Amino acid sequence: MDNVSYQAPDLASAPARSPEEARELSVLIVSESSLEQTNGVSGSVKHILDRFAERGFSAHAISPEPSPDGGEYAGFAVDTVPSWPIQHFNAAVPTKKSVIRLIKKLPRPDIIHVAAPISKLGHAALIAGEKLGVPTVAIYQTDVAQYARRFARESLDKVVDGVMPKHTGWLRKISRAAGDGAEQVVGTRIAKMHNMATLTLAPTNQASQRLESFGVDSGLIRLWGRGVDSRLFNPQRKTSAEVRRLHGQWSRGGTLPVIGYVGRLAPEKQVERLVALNGLPIRLVIVGGGPYEEMLHRLLPNAVFTGMLHGDDLADAYAALDAFVHTGAEETFGQTIQEAMASGLPVVAPAAGGPLDLVNEGRTGLLFDPADDGDLRSCVERLIEDPALRQTMGFNGLEAVKNRTWPALVDQLIDYYRLAAELRTASSV
Secondary structure, three states, X not given: OOOOOOOOOOOOOOOOOOHHHHOOOEEEEEEOOOOOOOOHHHHHHHHXXXXXXXXXXXXXEEEEOOOOHHHEEOOEEEEEEOEEEEOOEEEEOOOHHHHXXXXXXXXXXXXXXXXXXXXXXXXXXXXXXXXXXXXXXXXXXXXHHHHHHHHHHHHXXXXXXXXXXXXXXXXXXXXXXXXXXXXXXXXXXXXXXXXXXXXXXXXXXXXXXXXXXXXXXXXHEEEOOOOOOOOOOOHHHHHOHHHHHHHHHHOOOOOOOEEEEEOOOOHHHOHHHHHHHOOOOOEEEEEXXXXXXXXXXXXXXXXXXXXXXXXHHHHHHHHOOOEEEOOOOOOOOOHHHHHHHHXXXXXXXXXXXXXXXXXXXXXXXXXXXXXXXXXXXHHHXXXXXXXXXXXXXXXXXXXXXXXXXXXXXXXXXXXXXXXXXXXXXXXXO
């Protein structure tokens, strides 16, 4: 376990705000993810509401079922709409009319914030914004088009796999075409929704380019990243008795480097790629849960599976690692990469999507060819053979994210709200 020095961020040093910047806003947040689920969309919404509470804003949220305890979060009311489980995710399935009717019954907000619009829920929120004359800010967080492409191809490939090899060539072409077609259909839907918004916020340059490729007006897109809770995720935890116990247990008394993955165990995360690490002198730790968990237990029989962890337990797990590996090549951002860097860990990630913006190759981590599992293995080998490199990259990663606190990122989001209001006013003149 490599030690990295840590200094808590000074949250009191932010410059004073003008009266207009400090003015309280009323915000309606419409989230495509239930606040009771663990993922990047719901996590961001919760941090936003936490900051609103600190700044005295008025807010209301609408999300898919299930409802949080007491029907509220951080003191703000949360209304829920019907949902349907799809691969452990509660997808919203309301009618657009019911959502618009609900929004019109609420006090008129200054801003409608739409988190990851894709279903009728997000679409209805954007329509309501137009009807009410309220500026809307859409947050792009999930590359659903990429998911649709892979799902369509994999579904047909399963059928093709049962056919005699000499007959599979033309069927494979159909599979590829189905995947490309599904991606185009969903990409068109994403563009339709984001072009309705007053402003769209993308987490990385790669995500912004992806939106433009779908047909989203580049003039509507701004960059807005994600914060990281550096008071929860930090290297100082490495000195605690619990983290030392975990590391000692996982590393067999310090004899093996501990390499970890944190996230959903689902198709889009491509966690099965960690099979490429089999045979390396490491202890692999998998933190998370999801529909692929049973399969991964079979593929990685020597790995430690902790299940889903939250709060201090999750932060302790990060701190007990020696390096972090991210496998998914379809990420618009990669929040767990930031949490790992805040914990003082070097990162290995694919050179695709969000990681390209988050990982400074050779300085805070190593990027592998997303089409080459052998390159993934080589990157991990390089880190386990060089403790000094791990420590240097861990320190550099911590420096890179130390100012990306959630309060600072939400304050930036609020500035974008004010920009959206100005754009809405200008367009109506």
